[in-house]
Amino acid sequence: MSKPPARAAVFSAGSWGTAAAKILADAGTTVTVHARRNEIADAINTSHRNPGYFPNVDLPATLTATTDPATALDGADYLVLSIPAQSLRANLAAWTPHIGPDTVIVSLMKGIERDTGLRASEVIAEVTGVGVERIAVLSGPNLAREIMAGQPAAATVACPDENAARRFQTACHTSYFRPYTGTDVIGCELGGAVKNVIALATGIAHGMSLGHNAEAILITRGLAETTRLATVLGAHPETLAGLSGCGNLVATCASPLSRNRTFGTHLGQGMSVAEATAATRQTTEGVKSAEAILEPARAHGVEMPITETIAALLRDRISLTEATAALMQRPTKAER
Incomplete structure (x- = not known):
């Protein structure tokens, strides 16, 4: 008797959530998407499209949607969370009673x-009481629009329980999406979080027409400061050289599809933070997380000059010209 397919509940029906749901369904996993709005759930169920984000892309007919969290989580082997980090705690508190005893998050x-400086996996553990062996992270250079088009992509599934990581690897492996496994949750999460701030900086350089050299400097030195922080907090350096570190950083900093780079480009072209927020129209995690990332850096004496500069710029403490000067006029030193 063949084993039934794995079941995944994907919260929510945003850009990356929809792409992840498509990957899982294409891999043969039974997927239910939790949408906040009835019209989105109805459209996914009837027309097999998400009109809010990808109105012209067909979703697998096996993929269903609901606005009821209990229905979405019923019998789920995996709860896949793709929501803004700042709303995770409140939403998860409401969803926790419906999470099964063996569900991997x-x-x-x-x-x-922002208020605690905690990574998403730490918030999940604190709110749900689930052990770390049931909490995994998926991270890599994953621009949702390219994935929806079936273009090649890869990511790392990190979990302290290697068997859980391998099971989810199987649940999301398709002809166009190649997942690797690992155990370094800290490295994967920090690589994914800090790259958003560096992408803001790279976008600003692009908007100011500072040139490709400047963008390359920011990517390279951005990886250096990300690695410094992550390793101090217990990550493995090789993780930051991999998909969730360097891969994440390159895709987010280089692509016009990246919302963080786009937000930075708006700033570099002279928009205010409020104007850039309105123009971008999607959650830009780098804007939300810059100050929170600096908290552990300061506590451990880790220098993060790019992140420091972007945080100051976002709070209108310095101008674009002053931000550029602050980075270029830092004391010279050995590269490391």
Whole structure:
């Protein structure tokens, strides 16, 4: 007798959540998407499209949607979370009673909680009481629009329980999406969170027409400061050189599809933070997480000059010209 397919509940029906749901369904996993709005759930169920994000892309007919969290989580092997990091705690508190005793929670989130400085996996553990062996992270260079088009992509599934990571790897492996496994949750999460701030900086450089050299400097030195922080907090350096570190950083900093780079480009072209927020129209985690990322850095004496500069710029403490000067006029030193 063949084993029934794995079941996944994907919360929510945003850009990356929809892409993740498509990956899982294409891999043969039974998927239910939790949408906040009835019209989105109805459209997914009837027309097999998400009109809010990908109105012209067909979703697998096996993929269903609901606005009821209990229905979405009924019998789920995996709860896949793709919601803004700052709303995770409140939403998860409401959903926790419906999470099964064996459900593995997979975080797709790339942000740090502002009030606490906690990574998403830490918030999940605190709110749900679930052990770390049932909390995984999926992170990599995963631009949702390219994935929806079936273009090749890869990511790392990190979980302290290697068997859980391998099971989810199987649940999301398709002809166009290649998942790797690992155990370094800290490295995967920080690689995903800090790259958003570096992408803001790279977008600003692009908007100011500072040139490709400047963008390359920011990507390279951004990886250096990400690695410094992550390793101090217990991550493995090789993780930051992999998909969730370097891969994440390159895709987010280089692509016009990246909302963080786009937000930065708006700032570099002279928009205010409020104007850039309105123009971007989607959650930009780098804006939300910059200050929170600095908290552990300061506590451990880790220098993060790019992140410091972006945080100051976002709070209108310095101008674009002053931000550029602050980075270029730092004391010279050995590269490391």
